[in-house]
Amino acid sequence: MTVGPNGPKLMLEGVHKAFGPKRVLNGLDLHVDDHEVVCLIGPSGCGKSTILRCIDLLDTIDAGTIRLDGEPIAVGGRPTGGVVANEVRRRIAIVFQSFNLFPHMNVLQNVTLGPRRAHGVGKDQAEEQARELLDRFGLADKALEFPNRMSGGQNQRAAIVRALMTKPELLLLDEVTSALDPELVGEVLGVIRELSDQGLTMVLATHEMGFARDVASRVAFLNEGRVLEVAPPAQLFGDPTEERTKQFLRRVSEAGRL
Amino acid sequence: MIPEQPPATTPRRFGFGDQEGARSALIASVSTLVFVLVAGLLIVNSPSWPKVRQQFFSREDFVASWPDVLGGFWVNVQLFFWAMVTIPVVALVVAIMRSLRGPGFFPFRALAVIYTDLFRGVPLFLLIVLLGFGVPTLQIAGLPRSATFWALVALTLSYSAYTAEIYRSGIDAVPESQRASARALGLTQTQALRYAILPQAVRNVVPALMNTVVSLQKDVALVSVVGIREAVREAEIYTSRTFNYTSYVVATVLFLAVSVPLTRLVDWYTARDRTLRSQALT
Numbered sequence: 001m002t003v004g005p006n007g008p009k010l011m012l013e014g015v016h017k018a019f020g021p022k023r024v025l026n027g028l029d030l031h032v033d034d035h036e037v038v039c040l041i042g043p044s045g046c047g048k049s050t051i052l053r054c055i056d057l058l059d060t061i062d063a064g065t066i067r068l069d070g071e072p073i074a075v076g077g078r079p080t081g082g083v084v085a086n087e088v089r090r091r092i093a094i095v096f097q098s099f100n101l102f103p104h105m106n107v108l109q110n111v112t113l114g115p116r117r118a119h120g121v122g123k124d125q126a127e128e129q130a131r132e133l134l135d136r137f138g139l140a141d142k143a144l145e146f147p148n149r150m151s152g153g154q155n156q157r158a159a160i161v162r163a164l165m166t167k168p169e170l171l172l173l174d175e176v177t178s179a180l181d182p183e184l185v186g187e188v189l190g191v192i193r194e195l196s197d198q199g200l201t202m203v204l205a206t207h208e209m210g211f212a213r214d215v216a217s218r219v220a221f222l223n224e225g226r227v228l229e230v231a232p233p234a235q236l237f238g239d240p241t242e243e244r245t246k247q248f249l250r251r252v253s254e255a256g257r258l
Numbered sequence: 259m260i261p262e263q264p265p266a267t268t269p270r271r272f273g274f275g276d277q278e279g280a281r282s283a284l285i286a287s288v289s290t291l292v293f294v295l296v297a298g299l300l301i302v303n304s305p306s307w308p309k310v311r312q313q314f315f316s317r318e319d320f321v322a323s324w325p326d327v328l329g330g331f332w333v334n335v336q337l338f339f340w341a342m343v344t345i346p347v348v349a350l351v352v353a354i355m356r357s358l359r360g361p362g363f364f365p366f367r368a369l370a371v372i373y374t375d376l377f378r379g380v381p382l383f384l385l386i387v388l389l390g391f392g393v394p395t396l397q398i399a400g401l402p403r404s405a406t407f408w409a410l411v412a413l414t415l416s417y418s419a420y421t422a423e424i425y426r427s428g429i430d431a432v433p434e435s436q437r438a439s440a441r442a443l444g445l446t447q448t449q450a451l452r453y454a455i456l457p458q459a460v461r462n463v464v465p466a467l468m469n470t471v472v473s474l475q476k477d478v479a480l481v482s483v484v485g486i487r488e489a490v491r492e493a494e495i496y497t498s499r500t501f502n503y504t505s506y507v508v509a510t511v512l513f514l515a516v517s518v519p520l521t522r523l524v525d526w527y528t529a530r531d532r533t534l535r536s537q538a539l540t
Binding site for chain 1: 360435436438439440441442443444445446447449453454457458461
């Protein structure tokens with residue numbers, strides 16, 4: 001865990017977010033250091049996905065501040081300007097639960113779109129880099145395949161390659177294995193583990209407790225739009241301090257997911 | 259991961275199965291024949307049929323009016339062609355204006371809404387009359403005086419309003435997650451629209467667009483009202499000279515000759531599109 005000169009890589013302070021009358025984030029505080037992997041766990045509707053969308057400026061926040069390298073990128077009540085937002089999104093990448101590849105493009109077109117159009121990388125260079133990454137993630141023979149002709153696991157790995165193509169400083173992963181058949185979960189988790197070994201800074205929302213325990217630097221338990229408890233995995237899973245956390249982990253383990 | 263394709267079957271184009279195909283075809287042929295015979299006999303035996311035949315289906319008048327009406331039809335084809343160039347462009351601009359997000363784009367959205375409300379609300383016939391007769395009368399220097407030009411403008415304005423709505427429904431049908439996904443890559447709003455949303459949106463609405471094309475092909479005849487010598491106008495001229503209506507039948511035949519194949523093409527494309535999409539889902 002290295003803390004840069006500007007403080008943590010990512011810093012959320014008192015973040016509030018409501019969708020109409022439904023309050024999703026309720027004064028959430030969290031920080032992520034460089035090269036850290038922070039896993040967000042918690043019951044459905046606790047705000048895991050919303051945090052990630054807010055960090056990537058896909059949703060605006062109502063109150064609080066989000067800082068990247070100390071620079072405020074989102075301030076409550078003030079929508080981030082378009083130019084700044086595009087700039088921030090070029091430094092952060094996100095992978096969605098349902099892959100969201102573009103169905104009218106093949107894998108190669110999908111993964112080179114960002115570098116070519118948002119980063120001005122040439123076609124040849126982008127494709128060379130894409131083939132390298134696809135090869136590394138076992139998709140070398142799928143470069144010209146369309147998303148609807150591939151399995152969920154292959155789709156999700158392609159989506160991860162698409163996110164990595166722009167060499168993000170921070171990778172957000174939103175329940176990336178939730179839409180997959182159980183036998184395909186492993187291949188995607190393997191990819192994420194490899195990325196964490198390389199020191200990529202990541203924030204993961206996940207239901208895979210075993211994986212969180214294995215890969216996370218710290219695990220944050222979210223409840224009712226707040227971080228109730230954050231600790232290294234051994235401590236959070238072994239000896240949680242909050243009653244609500246214990247209750248949640250008990251339920252998860254009863255369901256055989258721990 | 260890709261499931262086996264279902265076994266190929268003979269397309270059930272007219273709703274017949276494989277097994278009972280021959281029998282069904284026979285019944286259909288016989289019943290059609292009987293229907294046509296009965297209907298035909300009823301018409302031919304009606305008391306005033308000889309007069310109708312003379313007025314509408316005279317061989318001599320068909321031959322005599324054919325060259326002029328055909329020449330006029332060429333004007334319809336040209337108008338149709340140019341409208342097919344202008345409408346998709348104008349409609350796309352309006353649809354994009356209407357789907358822009360953010361408070362800064364409010365004037366564009368408002369303009370697009372006013373445009374579609376206005377030009378969908380005015381009957382095309384009136385629009386052609388107002389522009390075709392009205393604008394040349396204004397005698398504004400620099401503006402074209404040709405009624406044909408203004409008729410084309412009227413067609414474009416009216417059809418673009420409908421077509422823009424078709425495009426917009428296609429844009430709305432693209433899941434929000436696709437936009438989020440494109441923006442997350444760092445693409446600007448315009449780039450997201452250009453590379454991620456529009457290609458999918460247009461694919462969604464091709465069948466609907468093609469139906470509009472069929473309808474446009476016929477509505478081009480409305481421009482006769484401002485005196486443009488296209489097929490219907492030529493037919494009218496012939497009738498006023500000879501008091502025989504066969505020239506209108508000539509025009510009808512010409513329009514059918516284009517619109518029936520066009521309709522078949524649309525149906526074929528729509529069916530193919532549906533098959534491809536359902537295959538992609540499995």
